[in-house]
Amino acid sequence: MPPHPPTTAKSRELRATLIGSVAILLWSLLALLTTGAAGIPPFQILAMTFSLAFLVSASVLSLRGRAAWARLNQPLSVWALGVAGLFGYHLLYFIALKRAPAVEASLIAYLWPLLIVVFSALLPGVRLRWFHLAGALLGLGGAVLLVSDGGRIALRAEFAMGYLAALGCALTWSCYSVTNRRFGAVPSEIVGGQCGLVALLGWLCHFGLEETVAPGLWQSLAVIGLGLGPVGGAFFVWDYGVKHGRIQLLGAFSYAAPLLSTLVLIGFGRAEATWVVGAACLLIVCGAVLASKDILGGRRKRKT
Secondary structure: OOOOOOOOHHHHHHHHHHHHHHHHHHHOOHHHHHHHOOOOOHHHHHHHHHHHHHHHHHHHHHHHOHHHHHOOOOOHHHHHHHHHHHHHHHHHHHHHHHHOOHHHHHHHHOOHHHHHHHHHHHOOOOOOOHHHHHHHHHHHHHHHHHHHOOOOOOOOHHHHHHHHHHHHHHHHHHHHHHHHHHHOOOOOOHHHHHHHHHHHHHHHHHHHHOOOOOOOHHHHHHHHHHHHOOOOHHHHHHHHHHHHOOHHHHHHHOOHHHHHHHHHHHHOOOOOOOHHHHHHHHHHHHHHHHHOHHHHHHHHHHHO
16 A cells, blocks of 8 residues: 655645634634623623633643643743733724624624735735735625625714724734734643633623623523633634634635624524525635635646
């Protein structure tokens, strides 16, 4: 039998990209689970979900022993970047939703995938091609249709502070994701410790700004789902993906999250299938395929 081909740098990069894409699948459950946790204040949800993510991570590290815990011994800059990215994004998003209508705030905040693609050009060894940018723009077009229900957007001056906070969301997450690539040697276990610090900040904000709500059974299950998935586990695979994968593809693929989220809501009877969903699906899928042009083209060449 012929020997197995050695794992190449490109195959490792593709594998990391696929692992990072799992975060996008998990984020597609965010809207459904958030509706299940309705009635719980936002900072309380943030604190509860990040606490759960930290506890699960700490349990895994404990099972692996001291050597695993030692991997959390990282420079202050690593901790600062993670906490600023994870907590800063959510803080600004909560402010945006308070100061501006949800549709416009969500749409502006969801500029982060496009910004990741653009900012990736600043990274050493990363080449931004026209089809990466074009694919991200098509995805943005699909997201605009979905979030605005057909493209109806009306920005108003009285909501300027909310719009700025939403733009801060987009800049925070995109800068965090791109800058995180500098720390490729840092293991993704660090995210568990960062979640612990974010949970602490979340509890401080909650006790200072909100009244505690005792969750019911279904709310508790929704919070557990959030902590294990879109507001917990997703950050671990995203961390690995942006550090070792094709970050332009992850940026372009991220526009699939609102589409998949809408499809999940439709499947559970929380939303209706309309022409807007179909058009958005076409734009996002075409954008993802276009952004993958170098991978798909490379495979075709190898087959010929």
